[in-house]
Amino acid sequence: MVNIGAGSGSYEPVVTVAAVEPSRVMIAQRPPSAAPAVQAIAERLPLRDDCADAALAVLTLHHWSDVAAGVAEMRRVARRRLVLFTWDAQAFASFWLLSEYLPAAAETDAALAVPLALLSELLPGAEIRSVPVPHDCTDGFGAAYWRRPAAYLDPAVRAGMSMLARTNPESLWQGLGRLAEDVRTGRWQDSHGDLLGLDSLDIGYRLVIASS
Numbered sequence: 001m002v003n004i005g006a007g008s009g010s011y012e013p014v015v016t017v018a019a020v021e022p023s024r025v026m027i028a029q030r031p032p033s034a035a036p037a038v039q040a041i042a043e044r045l046p047l048r049d050d051c052a053d054a055a056l057a058v059l060t061l062h063h064w065s066d067v068a069a070g071v072a073e074m075r076r077v078a079r080r081r082l083v084l085f086t087w088d089a090q091a092f093a094s095f096w097l098l099s100e101y102l103p104a105a106a107e108t109d110a111a112l113a114v115p116l117a118l119l120s121e122l123l124p125g126a127e128i129r130s131v132p133v134p135h136d137c138t139d140g141f142g143a144a145y146w147r148r149p150a151a152y153l154d155p156a157v158r159a160g161m162s163m164l165a166r167t168n169p170e171s172l173w174q175g176l177g178r179l180a181e182d183v184r185t186g187r188w189q190d191s192h193g194d195l196l197g198l199d200s201l202d203i204g205y206r207l208v209i210a211s212s
């Protein structure tokens with residue numbers, strides 16, 4: 001497998017033979033045991049045709065300047081399969097943090113997201129699977145804390161969420177102030193009792209799986 005937009009390799013399966021990542025800073029954070037990484041972009045992969053069984057891209061498509069070119073490159077290098085992990089901005093917009101407290105972040109997110117319709121167009125016949133988020137998710141992506149609202153009040157937690165980093169700070173402060181108040185008074189807990197009993201939730205994360 002080749003991992004495209006691999007970052008520091010957080011989600012890299014052991015069967016990875018090569019990683020492609022444009023940022024030197026991310027490459028430097030890869031553990032010594034990780035697959036060799038080459039500094040390049042998805043739109044121009046320095047890999048030969050059919051060099052791996054599969055090509056993987058996890059939470060990176062939204063950074064690419066040309067998604068169609070990147071997907072075409074993934075098809076070129078993968079003999080059998082493409083696996084993309086991304087999210088559906090429409091489903092994501094109904095996540096309580098965005099719909100009730102941070103509508104400005106929903107706008108940022110919608111502008112950032114790659115439409116699933118585009119991926120279906122580029123990869124006809126692709127299977128799209130939802131990926132529910134466990135209530136105790138240890139990763140720090142945007143919706144990881146859907147059952148732990150106080151986490152969003154912690155600047156260290158928010159620092160790892162690109163949709164918040166790119167949202168107008170004034171709108172963020174207003175929404176977060178209301179959230180802080182609702183958590184403090186128990187109003188959040190009262191109105192989200194349905195969530196407190198769930199172990200996992202579909203917030204819009206999607207796996208797109210296609211034949212090459």
Ligand SMILES: C[S@@+](CC[C@H](N)C(=O)[O-])C[C@H]1O[C@@H](n2cnc3c(N)ncnc32)[C@H](O)[C@@H]1O
Pocket residue numbers: 004005006007008009010011020021022023026040041042043057058059060063064065
């Ligand atoms: C949110 S990180 C995800 C990293 C890794 N896939 C993971 O899940 O841990 C997005 C990565 O995409 C990389 N990236 C940005 N533009 C890219 C491009 N045009 N082609 C490939 N990767 C790109 C960034 O440098 C960053 O490491």
